[in-house]
Amino acid sequence: MANTYEAIATVTVGSGGAADITFSSIPATYTDLIVKLSGRSTTSDADMYIAFNSNTSNYSRRVLRGNGSAASSTSGSDRYVGTIDSSGETASTFGNWEIYVPNYAGSNNKSYSIDSVEENNATQAFQYFIAGLWSNTSAITSLKLEFIAAGTFAQYSTATLYGIKNS
Amino acid sequence: MSHKLIVDCSTGVTTEVELTAEEIAQREADAVAFAEQKALDDAVTQAKADAKASAQAKLAALGLTADEIAALN
Numbered sequence: 541m542a543n544t545y546e547a548i549a550t551v552t553v554g555s556g557g558a559a560d561i562t563f564s565s566i567p568a569t570y571t572d573l574i575v576k577l578s579g580r581s582t583t584s585d586a587d588m589y590i591a592f593n594s595n596t597s598n599y600s601r602r603v604l605r606g607n608g609s610a611a612s613s614t615s616g617s618d619r620y621v622g623t624i625d626s627s628g629e630t631a632s633t634f635g636n637w638e639i640y641v642p643n644y645a646g647s648n649n650k651s652y653s654i655d656s657v658e659e660n661n662a663t664q665a666f667q668y669f670i671a672g673l674w675s676n677t678s679a680i681t682s683l684k685l686e687f688i689a690a691g692t693f694a695q696y697s698t699a700t701l702y703g704i705k706n707s
Numbered sequence: 708m709s710h711k712l713i714v715d716c717s718t719g720v721t722t723e724v725e726l727t728a729e730e731i732a733q734r735e736a737d738a739v740a741f742a743e744q745k746a747l748d749d750a751v752t753q754a755k756a757d758a759k760a761s762a763q764a765k766l767a768a769l770g771l772t773a774d775e776i777a778a779l780n
Contacts, residue, residue, distance in 0.1 A: 553712065614751075688738050
């Protein structure tokens with residue numbers, strides 16, 4: 541790992557679970573951001589949305605998804621950022637998810653890329669590659685991960701926000 | 708679930724905050740909209756799979772072997 545890669549903040553979900561996780565007051569002192577999440581939903585709902593600066597408009601995305609035997613692609617004008625482990629996956633397993641946000645503090649529209657995998661001791665487990673765009677020129681100062689429906693982050697779900705400097 | 712976690716990156720402090728009525732309503736609206744979009748996506752995916760299976764069956768009926776059909780993919 542490059543020595544310009546710094547952990548800004550980490551959160552681990554407690555026994556009560558959490559509907560969403562927000563990193564606020566993100567400093568503008570880095571070049572890029574990465575969030576790494578080890579997560580699981582306590583319900584069957586595990587599709588996730590993202591929101592930058594609490595804004596829910598002007599997002600678009602292209603999704604490539606594979607399950608071990610077939611692949612598909614979709615696109616949409618929403619904040620979808622993939623699916624982590626739900627209550628339907630093997631108990632106590634957690635999916636891995638990562639988002640990369642380059643030039644988050646700049647004045648251009650904000651692109652982001654995501655790769656994630658579900659963990660499941662079964663024939664089927666999905667992996668995702670997602671390219672997204674938030675058509676907004678504001679610097680990103682907060683980032684929220686939330687479930688689209690009634691999902692809840694399970695205890696021990698952990699998210700870490702990293703900052704990357706280009707020098 | 709009625710609360711969220713907010714991590715203040717300037718202090719490292721995590722606070723637990725109850726969801727507002729507006730946030731709960733937004734989640735419910737998001738769920739409906741996403742389900743509609745997902746149904747459309749699934750229909751497109753299924754239509755593509757059906758068309759592929761139909762095309763492969765027609766090629767097989769013309770005498771192509773499974774290896775020959777696979778080579779066209």
